[in-house]
Amino acid sequence: MFHKFKYHLKERGVLGTAKRFVDCWQVNGFRYTFKQMFKGYDNQSFASHNFQKDLTYGKKGRAKLENTYAKDIESQDKYYTKYRKDPIDSRMLDLLNILKKEKGVRGVVLYPLSYDISIKQRPEHLLKALAEEGYLCLMMQIADSHDVSKVQRLSDRLYIVDLFEECLTWFRDKKPIVYISYPFYKYLINYFEDAWFIYDVLDNLKIFSNYCEAMEEDNDFLLKYSDLILYSSQALYDQNSTPQNSLLIENGVWLRGF
Known part of the structure; x- marks a missing residue:
């Protein structure tokens, strides 16, 4: 407890x-x-999909977490690779309708959701700020069903959509901004030919579900690969070997929301 x-x-x-x-x-x-x-620790607080919860410690526990983390990445990667070859027309049309409605934006930001959206967290606030600057921001959820797509408009140019696969398919040869706040989504770099990547270091990795060495490796890779790195605290900023393309953006609130 x-x-x-x-x-x-x-x-x-x-x-x-x-x-x-x-x-x-x-x-x-x-x-x-x-x-x-x-x-x-609540698995749903850190991941939008249903990962197996396992907080067993020791060598056997660590191996199990490592295996679970790797298997989840592999299964998603295989599924999206297969889906990309034969997307569902009606769901792709739903994405295109959003793009048509929001024509004239400065760019598109794709964010793979990595927490329970019922609780507003740092990524939503940053995306809201980018939306106010003229960017179309899509918070991508994994669909529970492909029968009907879910599109929720949170504010001007800021949406939650369960069109995860469609976004990966449509924007693969475009130039979106891909905003990642969970090392698990490092594999998304394989889906874009010319995207601009932002990696947001939110907290100590040890609090994340399925924490393991593979997650540390993905984190290290993203710190080197990303075009822009954000840190939520001075402590996290100081803990890492911080390259020049890094910004310290500490957490805050929208004053007009109070």
Whole structure:
């Protein structure tokens, strides 16, 4: 039950944990903050798809996590490669209708969702800012069913869509901005011929579901490969060998939302 709380104590100490609790309390209220701080690691908080939850420790546990992480990547990669050869016309048309409606944008930003969208988090805020600057931003979910597509307009030029496969197919030879906040999606670099990649380092990798050495390797690759790297805190910025194409963008709030 207290996995998350113990993690905060270990990483931040008593004062740091208390500060994080108070900061979250002031923004989200006591009830939400208490539930978040004292619940166990929740797989849905870090991934939009149903990964197997496994927090077993030791060599056997680490091998299992490594295997699960690699298998999930392999299965998605194979599926999208196959889908790209024979996309569903009606779903592709839904994507094209969005592009037609939003004609004249400065560019397109694709974001593979990596958290529970019911809770607003940092990526949505950054995408909202980019949308206000004239970019069409598509937060891509994996579809539960291909019968009917789901398109939700959050604000001007900002959408949640379950057209994950269609976006990978349509934009493969275009020049989108691909925004990644979870190392798992490193494999997406294989789907674009000329995309511009942003990698957002949100937190210590150890809090992510299925944390393993392969995830560390994907993280290291993205730090070297990406065109722009963002850091959410000074600590994360200092922990990494930070290249020139890096920005420290600490978390904040939309003042007009209060």
